[in-house]
Amino acid sequence: MELAITSIEQLGITRESILAVPLNNRVEERRLFDTLHRADGISLFDKGAAIGTAFSVVGASIGFVLEWGPIYWGLIGAVAGFILGFLIDVFIFKVVHKRERTLRGKKSEVVLVVECNKEFGDKVEQLLWENLALGVSKVD
Secondary structure, three states: OHHHHHHHHHOOOOHHHEEEEEOOOOOOOOOOOOOOOOOOOOOOOHHHHHHHHHHHHHHHHHHOOOOOOHHHHHHHHHHHHHHHHHHHHHHHHHHHHHHHHHHHOOOOOEEEEEOOOHHHHHHHHHHHHHOOOOOOOOOO
16 A cells, blocks of 8 residues: 555655545444344354254154154254254354454455546556555546
8 A cells, every 4th residue: 555655656646635544344243143124144044954954854763762752852853953053053153253353353445545637547547456456446
């Protein structure tokens, strides 16, 4: 960023015509449960449903031999499997992903606004691309 700003200044554009604004990082933690109006794409239901289905099949199969019968043991297996899958998802979300976020560090993006004549516009755009800008836009 500093190299890009210095290169732009060397073109003849003054410091008063350059504005660099860092974007703020997200402060609040993600919520575990989604609402009707807000969803973040993380589902805690998937593993629970899959493991619950598997445990209910196994429980119903074993239930033919056990005293309460296949229906009760199938339901017990479904509930136990769902709880196990839900706890696995919560553990992955809270422990593993949080550790990955802290290892990556908190990096924020910077928006750079340069006010210049049309003759400098292409040169400034080229300098920003050379300095690995994520995106560049011109407004006439």
